[in-house]
Amino acid sequence: MSTGRMRVLAVMCxxxxxxxxxxxxxxxxxxxxxVKIEAERLADLNIPREGTMLLCLNxxxxxxxxxxxxxxxxxxxxxxxDGKWHMVQMAYAHDDGFAVExxxxxxxxxxxxxxxxxxxxxxxxxxYDPVTHTCEGIASLDTKRALASALALDDGRAVIAGNWYxxxxxxxxxxxxxxxxxxxVSCGRAxxxxxRTAKDDAIIFTPINSKGQFTPHPVIDRLRGxxxxxxxxxxxxLPGGYYANNSASAFIGNESQGDYSYLLMVxxxxxxxxxxxxxxxxxxxxxTDVPVPMACQWGKIYYDATIYADRRDRRAYLxxxxxxxxxxxxxxxxxRVYILTIDYATVPARLTLGYTDVLKDFDVRSALMxxxxxxxxxxxxxxxxxxxxxxxxxxxxxxxxxQAAGMGFPWWGWALIVLAIAALAAGLVWLLxxxxxxxIIQTETPSEEPCEEAQEAPVAGSDDAELxxxxxxxxxxxxxxxxxxxxxxxxxxxxxxxxxxxxxxxNSQRNCSFPQFVNTYRVAYAQELLRSQPDIKIAEVCLxxxxxxxxxxxxxxxxxxxxxxxxxxxx
Numbered sequence: 001m002s003t004g005r006m007r008v009l010a011v012m013c014x015x016x017x018x019x020x021x022x023x024x025x026x027x028x029x030x031x032x033x034x035v036k037i038e039a040e041r042l043a044d045l046n047i048p049r050e051g052t053m054l055l056c057l058n059x060x061x062x063x064x065x066x067x068x069x070x071x072x073x074x075x076x077x078x079x080x081x082d083g084k085w086h087m088v089q090m091a092y093a094h095d096d097g098f099a100v101e102x103x104x105x106x107x108x109x110x111x112x113x114x115x116x117x118x119x120x121x122x123x124x125x126x127x128y129d130p131v132t133h134t135c136e137g138i139a140s141l142d143t144k145r146a147l148a149s150a151l152a153l154d155d156g157r158a159v160i161a162g163n164w165y166x167x168x169x170x171x172x173x174x175x176x177x178x179x180x181x182x183x184x185v186s187c188g189r190a191x192x193x194x195x196r197t198a199k200d201d202a203i204i205f206t207p208i209n210s211k212g213q214f215t216p217h218p219v220i221d222r223l224r225g226x227x228x229x230x231x232x233x234x235x236x237x238l239p240g241g242y243y244a245n246n247s248a249s250a251f252i253g254n255e256s257q258g259d260y261s262y263l264l265m266v267x268x269x270x271x272x273x274x275x276x277x278x279x280x281x282x283x284x285x286x287x288t289d290v291p292v293p294m295a296c297q298w299g300k301i302y303y304d305a306t307i308y309a310d311r312r313d314r315r316a317y318l319x320x321x322x323x324x325x326x327x328x329x330x331x332x333x334x335x336r337v338y339i340l341t342i343d344y345a346t347v348p349a350r351l352t353l354g355y356t357d358v359l360k361d362f363d364v365r366s367a368l369m370x371x372x373x374x375x376x377x378x379x380x381x382x383x384x385x386x387x388x389x390x391x392x393x394x395x396x397x398x399x400x401x402x403q404a405a406g407m408g409f410p411w412w413g414w415a416l417i418v419l420a421i422a423a424l425a426a427g428l429v430w431l432l433x434x435x436x437x438x439x440i441i442q443t444e445t446p447s448e449e450p451c452e453e454a455q456e457a458p459v460a461g462s463d464d465a466e467l468x469x470x471x472x473x474x475x476x477x478x479x480x481x482x483x484x485x486x487x488x489x490x491x492x493x494x495x496x497x498x499x500x501x502x503x504x505x506x507n508s509q510r511n512c513s514f515p516q517f518v519n520t521y522r523v524a525y526a527q528e529l530l531r532s533q534p535d536i537k538i539a540e541v542c543l544x545x546x547x548x549x550x551x552x553x554x555x556x557x558x559x560x561x562x563x564x565x566x567x568x569x570x571x
Contacts, residue, residue: 032293037339037354042376042393043084047074049379050389051118053099054368055246057107057130061368061376064109064128065094071117071386077128077135080376080393091137092124100150100158101248105130108158108173111145118386121146121166125179142171142181151194151202151247154255159223161185161204162192168210170223186219186227193238194247196260197281200224207238214240232283236266236274239305249369250307252316252344253279254532263307263316263344273303275318275342275349287348292340296353298322301338308369313400314345317375319364334360339375339398343476350473354398361392373399400477468509470495471502481521484548488514522546523560526553530569538565 049066056062061080068074073093078085090109097112107128114120123140141160148162156175159182162168168188171181188210196202205220216237221227253261261279263286268274272294275286294301303320310316320338339354363380370376375396382390474494480486491514492502506517526545529536539550547553557565 032290032351032353034296034353034355037337037356038397039337039356039359040395040397042080042395044393045078045379045391046085046087047076047078048389048391049074050363050366050381050386051096053094053097053109053246054366054376054378055099055101055107056368056371057101058105059371060130061370061378062130063378064099064107065090065097065112066379066389067095067113067116067118067386068389069387073113073116077133079130079133080378085393086133088128088133088135090128090135091126092122094122094124096146096164097122098148098150098160098162099128100152100246102152102156102158102175103154104156104175108150108152109135110141110150110160110173111148113146114144118146121164125173127177138177139179142179143167143169147190149192149194149247151196153196154199159194159202159204161194161221162189162206163210164190165211170204170221182223185221187215189218193264195262195278195281196247197222198260199258201281203278203281205230205238207240230283232276232285233266236268236276236285239265239267239273239303246306250309250316252277252309252311252314256534257532263309263342265303265305265307265318275307275344277344286342286344288342289346289348289350292318292351293353296338296355298336298355303338303340304364304367306365306367307342308367308375309344310369310373310399313373314343315400316342316344317369317398318342319367319375319377321362321364334358337362337364337377337394337396339396341398346476356396359394361390362394363390370395400479464505464508467495467497467501467505471505475518475521479525481518481525482544482546484546486518486546518546519556520560523557526557526565527561527568530565534569538569541565 045063047068049063049068051066053064054062055064057079062077064077066074073095075090075093077088077090079088094109094112096118097110099107099109101107107130108125109128110125112122112124114122121144123144124137125139125141126135126137128135143163144166145163147164148160151159153159158173159170160173161170168185169181170183170185171179173179185204189204189206190208190210190212192204192206194202194204202223203220204223205218207215207218209215217229217234218238219227220230247262250262250264252263253259259279261277264276264278266274266276273292275288275292277284277286300323301320302323303318306319308317318340320340322335336358337356341352341354343350361382362377363382364377366380367375367377375398376393377396378393380390381388471491474491475481478494480491480494483490488499488502492499495502503514506512506514510517522545526541529541529544542550542553545553547556554564561568
């Protein structure tokens with residue numbers, strides 16, 4: 001068998017492993033890759049609740065306030081530890097209130113409805129300490145509020161805005177237990193976005209006013225400055241709905257560098273969703289490799305507007321479900337969860353659509369990101385009935401760590417990979433018997449030189465292009481380059497391929513060797529560490545980036561960038 005025929009056999013085996021993804025993506029016109037996500041049912045909340053504020057505090061998923069069965073407010077907090085939920089008594093009940101983690105580590109909780117059934121507003125506020133799990137009441141708000149939002153500042157203060165069927169204004173928590181009015185607003189808003197644009201400035205906006213009316217092109221208020229209109233939001237509007245807009249969940253910037261960037265979901269008049277990036281108050285569309293998928297093989301997808309960013313893995317998530325669950329059939333209590341993964345660090349951002357099995361008793365609007373980078377859904381109203389909230393808790397294994405461990409990939413996918421490897425082994429055995437000699441496989445000599453075309457996209461439509469895409473996904477999502485002992489056989493095993501196919505693919509698509517290819521990733525990651533963590537030590541960068549020693553790190557870094565790590569950092 002010729003070398004060319006061997007390559008064909010290897011690529012065919014790799015394509016067999018891709019068959020499950022191709023079958024799943026068939027129903028999506030955007031050609032977005034589709035993967036299965038593992039959903040794990042955890043212990044239920046002690047009290048079923050809706051209207052909760054969900055945060056990950058001190059490493060513990062925490063649900064705060066809300067109302068329980070029969071639309072009665074509950075003055076309790078629950079935090080998840082050691083596989084179960086633990087109760088904390090609050091100073092007040094905060095149904096449709098808001099909670100924001102301050103720079104001090106404590107949590108400001110304020111506002112909510114005055115009575116059962118979601119009636120009225122309150123002045124009440126308190127501080128929660130997630131270390132001691134205790135609450136204490138503080139001074140009253142300047143304006144009584146429900147369905148408000150808040151944004152923490154660096155000095156322990158917090159900006160507050162938003163209200164429900166009551167006057168709205170901007171006020172400030174002073175960081176010492178008091179509140180002070182700041183300025184009026186151009187219009188009243190419910191659950192507004194509050195995004196930082198500078199160290200002491202922010203913008204406030206939402207398409208929903210304080211009486212629940214939808215405004216397609218909202219006016220944006222500034223903490224410091226006059227109100228204005230954003231042109232991008234005239235073409236790509238914000239989706240309607242009442243969301244507890246915890247702006248911190250969508251933050252992807254770097255405060256130490258003055259980068260205040262957020263991701264938001266937007267949509268056009270045709271209902272096509274997209275991702276907007278807001279950096280220091282400037283709006284733009286985030287370029288993506290494919291359009292946001294609005295449907296899959298099971299039908300249309302309904303997205304919640306909240307985006308959850310994992311800055312450690314530089315990826316973000318948008319949750320969705322079947323439209324009937326929220327729009328047309330309130331009695332539907334079981335459906336799939338869809339998770340759109342946004343790898344925002346790549347250019348264009350790479351999108352992947354995940355899905356779960358059919359689940360019961362969940363609400364995608366009641367979610368948080370755990371300390372491990374997974375998503376947790378706790379409570380909510382699965383059947384759109386405020387009188388019968390849920391206490392169910394689901395954990396969605398979406399993190400890069402979970403995917404690297406093999407979670408979320410269907411068993412039949414692994415079965416096909418095993419068959420592909422078996423087919424390849426059979427082909428090699430046949431070749432050995434026919435030639436009665438072992439084929440010579442050329443080894444590669446490590447080099448510090450970068451790939452000549454490391455940033456260029458592979459040629460569309462080629463077999464090697466598909467394999468190259470899988471190689472890049474493995475390197476970026478599983479961060480294989482962090483292993484200082486990474487071998488080409490390790491990558492081949494992870495992809496269900498073989499050494500020759502991987503080597504030939506990298507050579508043809510990136511015009512470099514495997515060591516050069518891996519070193520390019522390591523240096524890029526080292527540059528990101530130096531950029532995002534100005535005080536980090538060079539030795540730590542070396543270890544975290546996957547280099548075996550400082551000598552090789554300096555040599556390879558300079559060969560690729562033209563300068564030393566220290567000089568690059570200072571520049």
